[in-house]
Amino acid sequence: MKKINLLKFKPAKPSIFFMHLPKTGGTSVDSAFQEYYGREHVKIEASESYEASKVLYDNPHKEFSYDDCFRYRESLLLYHMQLGSQYISGHIPFNQKIWENTKDKYAYVTVLRHPVKRYISNYFFNKYKTTEHCRINDGLSEFLDSDRGKSWGYMYTNYFSGNPNSAVEPTEELLEIAKENALKFNTVGFLEKLDDFVAECKAKYNLRLRIPHKRKNPKSNREISQTDLEKINHITRFDLELYNFISQNS
Numbered sequence: 633m634k635k636i637n638l639l640k641f642k643p644a645k646p647s648i649f650f651m652h653l654p655k656t657g658g659t660s661v662d663s664a665f666q667e668y669y670g671r672e673h674v675k676i677e678a679s680e681s682y683e684a685s686k687v688l689y690d691n692p693h694k695e696f697s698y699d700d701c702f703r704y705r706e707s708l709l710l711y712h713m714q715l716g717s718q719y720i721s722g723h724i725p726f727n728q729k730i731w732e733n734t735k736d737k738y739a740y741v742t743v744l745r746h747p748v749k750r751y752i753s754n755y756f757f758n759k760y761k762t763t764e765h766c767r768i769n770d771g772l773s774e775f776l777d778s779d780r781g782k783s784w785g786y787m788y789t790n791y792f793s794g795n796p797n798s799a800v801e802p803t804e805e806l807l808e809i810a811k812e813n814a815l816k817f818n819t820v821g822f823l824e825k826l827d828d829f830v831a832e833c834k835a836k837y838n839l840r841l842r843i844p845h846k847r848k849n850p851k852s853n854r855e856i857s858q859t860d861l862e863k864i865n866h867i868t869r870f871d872l873e874l875y876n877f878i879s880q881n882s
Contacts, residue, residue: 645669646837647738649709650721653773653791655754656745657823662721664841669719672807674712675842676722679763681705707732713738723850725791739837740816745823746876747871751785751864752856776863788874802870814878822879 642846650665666673685704705724715733720738731740745753755775759768766777775781782801789795789802792810802810814820819836821829826843833839836875856864865872 633766643819645672645718646669646839647716647718648720649713649734649738649740650719651724651726651740651817653741653742653744653750653787654656654720654723655750655757656743656767657826659876660742660845661841662842664723665719665839668839668841672717673719673721674717676705676708676712676720678722678723678766681708681722687794710784726794726795727815728813731816733815735816739818741819741821741833742817743823743826744875746874747785748861748864750787750871751868752831754784754787755781761770772825772860773784776860776867782867785864786870788871808877809876810874811877813882814874820878820882822882853876 645668648665650658650737652662681704682701684825685701688704689700689737702725705722706727709720709722709724709727710730710733713730733746744750755768755772758766759772761767770778770781783790786802789807792795792813793802793806794809794813795802795806819829819832821832830841830843833841
């Protein structure tokens, strides 16, 4: 009888969707997943999908919105899931219908960072970037008073709730939906505890991740006044509650 070389048979890699929340350390985590999956990964790029969605959804009677862009990315996500792509990542909010149809095939994974630190990092990253996509021209105080600046404060709440209108401040009801959806994720890591995230991925999915450090901001946080810091704490109050809820239930 011919002997079978068991070393030739590697365990199947799990299918994963990584919901990449901006400035949470997600770029580094995504790079680690991509390195592990190699050609079997699909990254739905932010700027490219934004420009592509403008072609499809641009309306001469209204300003183009990121809500249109997110709908486009959701379509791309579902398309690649139907193709059976093993690892998919992108700035794509949670979608209940997609989750219901893919939860038995895909593990839903994400990484969080303290909302105030995430907000500050996101501002400085986009303030000093060289490309046009999402670039900020306003000073911090001016940005905090803008509609865009306020909407960035409840990014977690919008992503987890699948809120279709990011320009509207979330309600307590929307926050509760976000909490319910967060519990549907198979793994939620924290930037402050990446070693625990790596260990969980090894235990649950048999993945050996090596997470590099990416995208260091060009400015430090020491330039922020106490007044602006208090505004950021107020703006991120929904995300802070959601972050604490997830921390306690992970």
